Amino acid sequence: xxxxxxxxxxxxxxxxxxxxxxxxxxxxxxxxxxxxxxxxxxxxxxxxxxxxxxxxxxxxxxxxxxxxxxxxxxxxxxxxxxxxxxxxxxxxxxxxxxxxxxxxxxxxxxxxxxxxxxxxxxxxxxxxxxxxxxxxxxxxxxxxxxxxxxxxxxxxxxxxxxxxxxxxxxxxxxxxxxxxxxxxxxxxxxxxxxxxxxxxxxxxxxxxxxxxxxxxxxxxxxxxxxxxxxxxxxxxxxxxxxxxxxxxxxxxxxxxxxxxxxxxxxxxxxxxxxxxxxxxxxxxxxxxxxxxxxxxxxxxxxxxxxxxxxxxxxxxxxxxxxxxxxxxxxxxxxxxxxxxxxxxxxxxxxxxxxxxxxxxxxxxxxxxxxxxxxxxxxxxxxxxxxxxxxxxxxxxxxxxxxxxxxx
Numbered sequence: 001x002x003x004x005x006x007x008x009x010x011x012x013x014x015x016x017x018x019x020x021x022x023x024x025x026x027x028x029x030x031x032x033x034x035x036x037x038x039x040x041x042x043x044x045x046x047x048x049x050x051x052x053x054x055x056x057x058x059x060x061x062x063x064x065x066x067x068x069x070x071x072x073x074x075x076x077x078x079x080x081x082x083x084x085x086x087x088x089x090x091x092x093x094x095x096x097x098x099x100x101x102x103x104x105x106x107x108x109x110x111x112x113x114x115x116x117x118x119x120x121x122x123x124x125x126x127x128x129x130x131x132x133x134x135x136x137x138x139x140x141x142x143x144x145x146x147x148x149x150x151x152x153x154x155x156x157x158x159x160x161x162x163x164x165x166x167x168x169x170x171x172x173x174x175x176x177x178x179x180x181x182x183x184x185x186x187x188x189x190x191x192x193x194x195x196x197x198x199x200x201x202x203x204x205x206x207x208x209x210x211x212x213x214x215x216x217x218x219x220x221x222x223x224x225x226x227x228x229x230x231x232x233x234x235x236x237x238x239x240x241x242x243x244x245x246x247x248x249x250x251x252x253x254x255x256x257x258x259x260x261x262x263x264x265x266x267x268x269x270x271x272x273x274x275x276x277x278x279x280x281x282x283x284x285x286x287x288x289x290x291x292x293x294x295x296x297x298x299x300x301x302x303x304x305x306x307x308x309x310x311x312x313x314x315x316x317x318x319x320x321x322x323x324x325x326x327x328x329x330x331x332x333x334x335x336x337x338x339x340x341x342x343x344x345x346x347x348x349x350x351x352x353x354x355x356x357x358x359x360x361x362x363x364x365x366x367x368x369x370x371x372x373x374x375x376x377x378x379x380x381x382x383x384x385x386x387x388x389x390x391x392x393x394x395x396x397x398x399x400x401x402x403x404x405x406x407x
Contacts, residue, residue, distance in 0.1 A: 003339065003342075005338070005342055006404075007331075007400045007401075007403045007404040008400075008401070008404040010349075010396075010400050011396075011397050011400035011401040011404055012397075014393045014394075014396040014397035014400065015393075015397040015401075017357075017393060018390060018393035018394055018397060019074070019076065021362050021363065022362075022363055022364075022389055022390050022393060023068070023084075023390060024362075025046060025362045025363045025379065026038075026061070026363075026386040026390070027083065027087065028046060029042050029046030029047075029048070030042065030061070030380070030386060031087065031090060032051075032053075032094075032113065035094075035113050035114050035115065036090060036091075036093060036094035036097070036098075036115070037053050037058050037090070037091055037094035037095070037098075037115070038053070038057070038058055038061050038090075038091055038094075038385075038386070039051060039053075039380075040053070040054060040057045040058075040061075040380040040381065040382075040384070040385040040386070041378070041380060041381050041382070042378065042379045042380040042381075043377065043378055043379065044358065044361040044377040044378065044379060045361050045362075046361075046362070046379065049378070050381075051112070051113035052110050052111070052112065052113070052118060052382075053094075053110060053111045053112070053113060053115075054109065054110045054382055054385070055095070055099050055107050055108050055109060055110065055111070055126040055129070055130065056109075056123075056125050056126045056128075056129045056130075057380075057382075057383075057385035057386075057387070058091055058094065058095055058099070058133075059091075059095060059099075059107075059126070059129035059130045059132065059133035060129050060132075060133070060385055060386065060387035061087075061091055061385055061386040061387065062088050062091040062092050062095065062133040062136070062137065063129065063132050063133045063136050063387070064386055064387055064390050064391060065084045065085075065087045065088035065091070065386075066088040066133070066136035066137050066139070066140055067136055067391075067394070068084050068390075068394065069081060069084040069085050069088060069140055070136075070139060070140060085140065088136075088137060088140070089137075089141065091133075092133060092134065092137050092141075092148070094115065095130060095133065095134075096151070097115065098111055098115030098116075099111070099126075099130060101117075101120070101121055104121065105154065105155075105158065106121035106126075106127060106158060107121055107126035107127045107130045107155070108120065108121055108126065109121065109122060109123050109126055124159060124162055124186070125185075125189065127155050127158060127159050127162075128159060128189050128190075128193055130151075130155050131152045131155040131156045131159065131193060131196075131197065132152075132193060132196045132197075134148045134149075134151045134152035134155065135148075135149075135152040135196055135197045135199070135200055136196070138152060138199075138200065139199070149200050152197060152200055153197075153200050153201065156193070156197055156200070156201060159190075159193070163186060163190070179241060179243060180234070180235040180236065181232040181233065181234065181235055181241060181245055181246065182232065182233055182234070182235040182238075183231065183232055184217075184221045184229065184230065184231050184232065184233075184250070184253055184254075184257070185231075185253065187212075187213045187216040187217055187221070188213075188217065188253060188256065188257040188260065190209060190213050191209075191210055191213035191214070191217070191257070191260050191261065191264060192260045194206055194209045194210050194213070195210070195260075195263060195264065195267070210264055214261060214264065214273065216238075217229070217257055217261065218261075218273075218276060219238075220233055220238035221233055221238075222280060223240070223302070226283070226287075226302065227279065227280055227283035227284075228249055228254070228283060228284060228287060228302055229249070229253070229254035229257070229280065229284065230246070230247075230248065230249065230302065231245070231248040231249060231250045231253065232245040232246055232248060233246070234246075240302075244307070244308045247301045247302045247303055247305060248299060248300075248301065248302075248307070248309075249287075249288070249299065249300040249301065249302050250298075250299060251284050251285075251287070251288035251296050251297060251298075251299075251300065251319060252296070252298070252316065252318060252319030252322055252323075254280070254284045255281055255284055255285070255319070255322050255323050255326050256322040256325075256326070258277040258278070258280055258281045258284075258326050258330075259277075259322070259325050259326040259329045259330075261273060261277045262274055262277050262278070262326070262329045262330065262333060263329070265277065265333075266333070274333045274334070275334070277330075278330045278333060278334050278337065278341075281326050281327070281330055282337075282340065282341075282344070285323070285344055285348075287300070288300055289347075290313075290315075290370065293370055293371050293372055294347075294351050294355075294372060295315035295320065295351050295355070295368070295370075295372060296315065296319050296320060296323060296348075297312065297313055297315075298311055298312055298313065298314045298315070298316050298319065299311070299312040300312065313369075313370040314367060314368060314369060314370065314375065315355070315367075315368040315369070315370065315372060316366065316367060316368075317356050317364050317365065317366040317367070317384065317388060317389065318366075318384075318388040320348055320351065320352045320356065321352070321364075321388050321389060321391075321392035322388070322392065323348050324345070324348055324349060324352065324392055324396050325391075325392050325395045325396060325399075327341055327344055327345040327348065328345065328395070328396050328399040328400055328403070329395075329399055331345065331399075331403060332399055332402060332403050351372070352364075354372075355368055355372045356368070358377075358379075361377070361379065362379070363379045363389060364379070364389050365377060365379075366378065366379070366381070366383075366384040
């Protein structure tokens with residue numbers, strides 16, 4: 001017999017911290033009122049320490065505020081809701097004006113504070129998040145709806161063209177190298193992007209793309225012998241490559257992908273897929289949890305050999321937050337595994353609150369050493385922005401609220 005759990009209490013925690021701490025932090029410190037867009041390089045107390053603007057973080061923040069604006073269950077004032085809309089519009093206007101290469105139309109990696117290009121569009125993920133941002137804005141900006149849909153769709157079509165060679169001319173790998181590897185990051189992000197743009201892209205294309213991503217993730221990157229997910233596999237046949245890259249595990253990526261697929265499984269009423277995802281989530285967690293100090297390792301080797309990544313044993317914010325999302329969604333899907341899943345939720349939740357949450361400075365720390373001590377006390381930078389933290393607290397709140405209402 002399963003125990004009784006107070007999901008409503010947890011739901012209120014995530015909602016309250018999101019609305020009283022996380023969102024106010026980014027509204028207070030990140031808005032560039034002079035040149036547009038957002039500052040993301042913020043120290044512990046929100047002070048700006050660098051003014052460069054990274055396209056994927058600009059787009060992620062637009063997406064986050066546009067998503068929040070659409071939720072009618074937040075019970076906030078009209079003034080607060082209007083501020084979220086204005087914040088999303090503030091970022092999307094900067095992106096539209098400065099974010100793309102003038103001839104290729106591809107999205108730069110970074111810009112100066114004023115919007116001048118710094119780094120070329122070498123990374124397809126700038127495009128992924130730009131497409132998501134414009135897709136969300138098309139839902140809430142009635143005046144610019146069609147224009148934003150067109151930008152989102154054009155960007156999506158460009159991503160589709162670049163899927164086989166995402167870095168195009170910036171790819172460092174030799175074209176004649178015998179080691180041609182395929183990255184897990186792309187099918188993981190594509191399945192999420194497809195669901196984000198389901199109101200824009202062709203329905204048949206949506207179905208085809210999601211099925212391709214499911215097949216790649218579950219049948220190729222997920223290893224049948226261990227149930228673990230590799231970060232790279234051989235491009236030609238999907239087999240394992242015996243190399244540093246070919247043995248690499250990125251637990252956070254594998255876990256994040258599982259909740260992306262859980263969302264697809266729910267839309268398709270695919271219980272078999274949901275079951276595989278939840279089993280895989282638990283396998284990854286059992287393999288990657290640090291039994292000595294707690295927390296989830298950043299990188300691991302599937303054969304437990306030494307790694308190239310010097311930061312392999314660090315504990316990162318996004319890994320733990322994506323795990324919380326995956327666990328609450330898994331609880332919603334598998335009441336028969338509720339005790340095991342709640343045990344993990346308690347463990348990861350306690351570690352996250354004890355080590356990442358900063359009661360004094362606000363928001364969450366991003367980077368801890370293996371022992372759980374703060375390595376960098378920044379709240380935003382080149383990789384951390386207004387995305388993983390608010391998205392996790394938002395989705396955990398909404399999912400736990402949904403579960404509590406079933407009881």
